[in-house]
Amino acid sequence: MGFLDFIFRNKPSKSNFVVQYEKFMIKKQAEFTPIDQLNFTILDTETTGLDIKKDYIVSFGAVKMKGYRLNLEQSWEVYLDAPLQNEASLKVHEILYPIEISPLKDFAADLLKYIDRDIIVGHHIGFDLGMLEKILKSFGLKQILNPILDTQALAIRLEQGPHFDRRLMRKGEYALDALCERYGIPLDDRHTASGDAFLTAQLLMKLLKLAEKKGIKNFKDLMMVY
């Protein structure tokens, strides 16, 4: 279990690819870039559970979108060798064995290369980011430096206004299934990382069009934090 020692080391040294990534990310996205010129990486992870500390990523899926076009050739799907797979997660995700096992280091390096300077998008993205950053931490990266956009937050902002009190939200109202249904996105097989990333990407396109109609025109408007 050599790589576990690696994880629990207090101050991991920075891997080369992390150093490169941090240097690369110094250049920021121009604020007035219009929405249809922005690059998005839409991702999702499936994990062994909901505890970021204890659980691990089983599979990862991502697609890229620019100008309301998803290029499927650039989609990416990885199955990771999770240190433990508990039965409960197997039931949810029905992943019985990893299809293409990637050593974590390769995955971390590939991930940083893949996300480029894109805006990272996910549904309830905080959780996925936490999971990914746990992996990246072991290679010396404290946090992902890309701009982050949560489709759940975006949907709430567009539907309820920016100052909506989230406590008023009905449970499940902004879950991915509910939103897809509301925005007429055909739900096929859910609960695979790539499948959900694909759905989230389609949702993102609809939400962005809606955002544009509401006057959210560029990077700055889109990433505004209230």
Place this chain on the structure above:
Amino acid sequence: MSNVIFNRVKEFLNRFPPFHFLDSATLLAVAQVVEVRYFSAGERLFQKGDPAQDYFFVLREGSVHLIDHEDGKDIIVEVCDEGDVFGVLALLGKRPYILQALAKEDSLVYAIPVSTFDKILQENSRVSLYFAAGFASGQVVVRRDLSQVQKARSEFKEISQDNGLMIFTGQSDMKFSEDVLCVQQGTSIRQATIAMSDKGVGSVVITDAKQFPVGIITDKDIRNRVVAAGLGYDVLVESVMTTPVITRRKDAGFAPLYLTMIKNRLHHLIFTEDGSDQSPVTGILSDHDILLSQGNSPAVLINALMNTWEVSEMAQVRNRAERLLKYYLENEIGMEFIANIISEINDIIIQRAVQIAKKKYDEAHPEASKVKFCFLSLGSEGREEQLLRTDLDNAIVYEDVPADQAEAVQAYMLQIGNEVIDILLHCGFEPCPGDMMANNPKWCQSLSQWKQYFSDWILIPDQKALMHATIFFDYRPVYGHKALSDAMTDHIYQEIAGKSVFLNFLAKNALLNPAPLGFFKNFIVEKSGEHRDKFDIKLRAMMPLADLGRLLVLSHRVVGINNTFRRFEKIATLEPQHKELMLEAGKAYEILMRMRAIEGLKSGSSGRYIQPDALGKLQRQLLKNAFAPIDELQRIMSVRFQMEYFNR
């Protein structure tokens, strides 16, 4: 690379032509290079005149209109729904788009790179043929067009897995004789022949001492092997019999039995207890039995009708005709042929019914029965389009008689009409809800009264007159003196010639039901959970076409063509400038007839209501294509007849 996503795209594409022609690996390769694009309602995918993109498109979700822009007006050329392929001119190289594509709703579109598909076009002949057919007919959306009815017909076959043989229904209908004439070996031909003659059968089975079959002798064998061969009548049966015999169990199932006979060129198949020739004979099946008891040939049915005076037997034959119809529909037999055969059978039933009625009443009415009359079929039967036994519409016209005889003659004619209707109802036809039948005194009238009716309708074309016109103008003589119906036709054209405003009213009537072009649009909405209605194929699609056909025929003074699709064919020759459209309309009508008949047979109904979501993609496309000529014809007619109307 994400296989999950590719597979999703692949599964979607695989549901639609031409992608379903591709093998799994090729389709996956296509799915991998797809670009998913999103357009919100009102956005343009491409503009007329733009150079073709490096992609062509498949609509995944939503609605896209292809619009032509001419003389400052936008004309919707096509409404694309899920699975439709458009923007395919890109496949022909960098030509500019000839139409504008506009997202009518928020739409997800799969863009497929031309570079990838080019290769497939070269390698897969079915795909290239598919596109070639589309390009050749100038389609802007690639889908099967009406000229490919032949191919599409095979799709309908999937409705039932029945093959041709299954028209011979199950075993229960299989008639064969259980009482088999057998003689033992050692019998002379003379004795065997006498036994055959006594029993009135054409074959004799030769058995051994244990009663097991060893051979068979038929009439033909006696002719060829005994008499022509110059043998004496004392020769023993075993020296001329056909041996060994092929035997089966009688419960082996009709299709295998029939196939055995065909394969072995047998005229007779012998049944034994255990199916082998080492067990006693239990029956014999002859090809004649098959022909008579299961006869699938129209000739057999017609022959059976001609040889019976029994109403119950006529009813049986008509039921068998329905099986014949099913068989024809499933085997892609041309609609004109089908309609001819079924109309012929219906006509013979009517003729027979009139003869039965005459037999019954003529003696009691020596004078009235001499009056010439003609039994007319009206409406769809009049147009020779009635495949299913839906509403009866018919009438009687008789020659004018002196006033003092009028009452007695009408009474006789009504008796005939009553009897005929009665027999037809027995044969499974449905009565006309509007009582437009020969047993209604109003529609059992003298020639001059009929002329008066037509004159009135033509002179005062109110709503009711127009309704009558749609039924009574499609009359066809079925029995009796055709001269009477010819006289009616002459009269009608004379009247119309004087009062052409009638045609304008008829045109107005024909335009009452607009083409259901929006239907599939609604259908998309229906899927997401609103009202799910069935579609009235008769009212919304067939009636408008039949009305238009009638209108055109009347306006061109065409006589003697009653079929709607033949009417359009005829008009195509009279209006060469609309030739294509008329031919399309005729084909569309054929398709609608076919769909209705299939639906009717499937659901045991009139077939009038079609459930859109029960239709396959291809049938929906076909139906949708069938609507297009209605719309175009209605637009032309509206200009042609309303203009004249306003100029008056």
